[in-house]
Amino acid sequence: MAVKITEECIACNACEAECPNTAIYSAGEPWAIGGEEKETLSEDFTYVVPEKCTECVGFYDEPQCIPACPTEAIVMDEDNKETQEELMKKKEYLDEVGR
Ligand code: SF4
Numbered sequence: 601m602a603v604k605i606t607e608e609c610i611a612c613n614a615c616e617a618e619c620p621n622t623a624i625y626s627a628g629e630p631w632a633i634g635g636e637e638k639e640t641l642s643e644d645f646t647y648v649v650p651e652k653c654t655e656c657v658g659f660y661d662e663p664q665c666i667p668a669c670p671t672e673a674i675v676m677d678e679d680n681k682e683t684q685e686e687l688m689k690k691k692e693y694l695d696e697v698g699r
C-alpha cells in the first residue's frame with residue numbers, strides 16, 4: 601500500500617526529505633522515474649507517487665514520512681493495497697531503473 605497526503609497538508613515539505621524513494625513531490629512539480637520526467641499528479645497539493653512509494657519497505661520498518669508530518673496529513677492509501685512482497689519488488693525495480 602502506498603501512503604497518500606490529505607487536505608490537512610500545509611506544504612511544509614518536511615516529508616519530502618524523509619522519503620528514501622523520492623516518492624513525494626511538491627504541488628506542480630513533475631515527478632520522475634528512471635531519469636524520465638512525468639507530468640505532475642497535483643497542481644495544488646504536495647503529492648505521493650503510488651508507483652514509487654514502498655511504505656519504506658526495503659529501507660525502514662515504518663513509513664518515515666508519517667511521523668515527519670506536523671499536521672498528520674499522511675495516511676495509508678486504501679486504494680493502493682500491496683503485499684510486502686510486491687512492495688519489495690517495487691523497491692528492487694526502483695533500485696534497477698533509478699528513482
Ligand atoms: S511511506 Fe516511505 S516510501 Fe512512501 S512516501 Fe512515505 S517516506 Fe516515501
Ligand code: SF4
Nearest residue numbers: 609610612613615669
Ligand atoms: S510533512 Fe505533512 S504538511 Fe508537510 S508537506 Fe508533507 S504532508 Fe504536507
